[in-house]
Amino acid sequence: xxxxxxxxxxxxxxTGEKVFLECVQxxxxxxxxxxxxxxxxxxxxxxxxxxxxMKEKGDIPExxxxxxxxxxxxxxxxxxxxxxxxxxxxxxxxxRRTIAEQYFGPGTRxxxx
Amino acid sequence: AQSVTQLGSHxxxxxxxxxxLRCNYSSSVxxxxxxxxxxxxxxxxLLLKYTTGATLVKGINGFEAEFKKSETSFHLTKxxxxxxxxxxxxxxxxxxxxxxxxxxxxxxxxxxx
Numbered sequence: 235x236x237x238x239x240x241x242x243x244x245x246x247x248x249t250g251e252k253v254f255l256e257c258v259q260x261x262x263x264x265x266x267x268x269x270x271x272x273x274x275x276x277x278x279x280x281x282x283x284x285x286x287x288m289k290e291k292g293d294i295p296e297x298x299x300x301x302x303x304x305x306x307x308x309x310x311x312x313x314x315x316x317x318x319x320x321x322x323x324x325x326x327x328x329x330r331r332t333i334a335e336q337y338f339g340p341g342t343r344x345x346x347x
Numbered sequence: 348a349q350s351v352t353q354l355g356s357h358x359x360x361x362x363x364x365x366x367x368l369r370c371n372y373s374s375s376v377x378x379x380x381x382x383x384x385x386x387x388x389x390x391x392x393l394l395l396k397y398t399t400g401a402t403l404v405k406g407i408n409g410f411e412a413e414f415k416k417s418e419t420s421f422h423l424t425k426x427x428x429x430x431x432x433x434x435x436x437x438x439x440x441x442x443x444x445x446x447x448x449x450x451x452x453x454x455x456x457x458x459x460x
Contacts, residue, residue: 238390269450274356276437276452277391292447324390335381336448338390 237261238339240325246345253312255342257325263337264330266308268292268300271322271341283308284330315346349374349440353451361459366410366425368454370438373419380421381439381448382412391437397421408432433458 241256259266265284269277269292279292281300289300297319301309308327312319322343326336354369372378379398383391395406402414408431412423421438435455441448 243388274452277450279447282447326391335393335396336391338383338392340388340390 238325238327238337240323240339240342242342243340244343244345246347247312247315248347249316251312251315251346253315253344253346255310255312255323255325255344257308257310257339258306259308259325259327259337260306261327261329261337262305263327264305265328265336266302267326267328267336268298268308268310269324269326270294271324277324280310315344317346320344320346349378349442349449351438351440351449351451353436353438353454355454356452357455357457359457359459360428362430363427366423366428366432366456368423368436368438368456370412370421370423370451371419372421372438372440374440374442376442379441380412380414381441382406382410382421382423383437383439383450385435385437385453387434394423394436428456428458430458430460432456 238259267282268280283289283302299311324341325339328334328336350373352371381396382394385391395404397404397414405411410425435453438451439448
């Protein structure tokens with residue numbers, strides 16, 4: 235059974251804190267993605283990676299950075315959390331075939347106060 | 348550029364009634380189309396996908412969708428709704444050799460007893 239896991243289901247942080255969200259997949263997928271999900275806006279792509287140490291900006295990268303040191307792990311970093319980053323964060327992975335479905339983790343609901 | 352429009356942010360049906368969730372897409376290249384479902388407090392999981400070939404696609408849990416190129420639509424249907432179908436549904440489009448998938452804003456399905 236394929237699996238994408240995220241380090242936390244719920245997280246509460248204060249404004250200005252540095253926040254790390256971790257994602258691990260066990261399917262040997264090359265592609266990994268970070269999205270944020272907000273009501274009425276669907277999923278918006280923050281960053282994606284198609285290989286170790288490679289990263290590409292998505293549609294809303296401002297205020298975020300990522301790290302992919304190992305194939306199975308993709309981290310999202312909020313350098314200085316702000317209240318407008320309160321959201322649900324979803325990690326996903328897919329195999330190298332460019333047109334393939336994505337496999338999602340359960341999500342991390344982040345609240346910044 | 349690609350885009351997805353889901354008509355209706357909320358749809359309510361009675362148990363046993365037909366489910367119809369509407370999705371229209373825009374794509375300058377032949378699209379790959381997906382429907383995902385998100386149950387409460389979970390990540391997204393694939394319901395079905397269209398890549399090439401047969402335009403009527405069958406998915407899990409009795410759902411199906413039909414690709415209509417002339418109407419740029421990929422509507423999701425199920426003949427008889429079940430209480431367990433209550434969830435949020437996302438239509439998505441991909442294509443053009445890139446890794447990105449564009450998601451619609453989502454439609455929340457309510458099923459009344």
